[in-house]
Amino acid sequence: xxxxxxxxxxxxxxxxxxxxxxxxxxxxxxxxxxxxxxxxxxxxxxxxxxxxxxxxxxxxxxxxxxxxxxxxxxxxxxxxxxxxxxxxxxxxxxxxxxxxxxxxxxxxxxxxxxxxxxxxxxxxxxxxxxxxxxxxxxxxxxxxxxxxxxxxxxxxxxxxxxxxxxxxxxxxxxxxxxxxxxxxxxxxxxxxxxxxxxxxxxxxxxxxxxxxxxxxxxxxxxxxxxxxxxxxxxxxxxxxxxxxxxxxxxxx
Numbered sequence: 001x002x003x004x005x006x007x008x009x010x011x012x013x014x015x016x017x018x019x020x021x022x023x024x025x026x027x028x029x030x031x032x033x034x035x036x037x038x039x040x041x042x043x044x045x046x047x048x049x050x051x052x053x054x055x056x057x058x059x060x061x062x063x064x065x066x067x068x069x070x071x072x073x074x075x076x077x078x079x080x081x082x083x084x085x086x087x088x089x090x091x092x093x094x095x096x097x098x099x100x101x102x103x104x105x106x107x108x109x110x111x112x113x114x115x116x117x118x119x120x121x122x123x124x125x126x127x128x129x130x131x132x133x134x135x136x137x138x139x140x141x142x143x144x145x146x147x148x149x150x151x152x153x154x155x156x157x158x159x160x161x162x163x164x165x166x167x168x169x170x171x172x173x174x175x176x177x178x179x180x181x182x183x184x185x186x187x188x189x190x191x192x193x194x195x196x197x198x199x200x201x202x203x204x205x206x207x208x209x210x211x212x213x214x215x216x217x218x219x220x221x222x223x224x225x226x227x228x229x230x231x232x233x234x235x236x237x238x239x240x241x242x243x244x245x246x247x248x249x250x251x252x
Contacts, residue, residue: 014200020069022059029055030224042201044211047221053204061093090167098157102146114163151182171203
């Protein structure tokens, strides 16, 4: 079931980014960025390497301070709020590189994350629901994350975020370095997070075709600016415009 349309004011949106410029040491990587994610919606953020996708997610997640512009989550301004505070408000980030603790087991990762008590569910209940979505993790609950395969580690990184039942889920390049068969298994989990858990999802992905299969809408970043946006179904049919955006050309 797809998310319903929200009002144009943005007050009903899970995430609203307005005129956001962000970067490092005062040097902008993204400039005057505008994007929205509606409740229960899955939105893909696409673009070539160096376009500013990771910078955008890190700024929304509180790991990077905006240079200018605003970021709102469920109508509340959060730009510049520390990441640990945003986690307590229902924002979860699956970062590029996974950021797991090699010495902790799969179960320990899930229990630590689930203990935050997100959305009123008991930790055990949330863990059971998560293992139904990612049954591959069940067989390695007692294994340390440092001993898992790349695909298993990525499943754990996603599972650690989902067990909190996040209001807003940000995912950065979860397919990086993984075999295509693993990617095809993982990306649809984002659709299920929206449809079954009610999470709103913004994700960065290099596998464009797969991303557009699960997304409701998509934005394409080029040189730090939005070069193309629209419903995922339409972008799938306009491959020449999508290719032009990746090459940094202006789409007609």
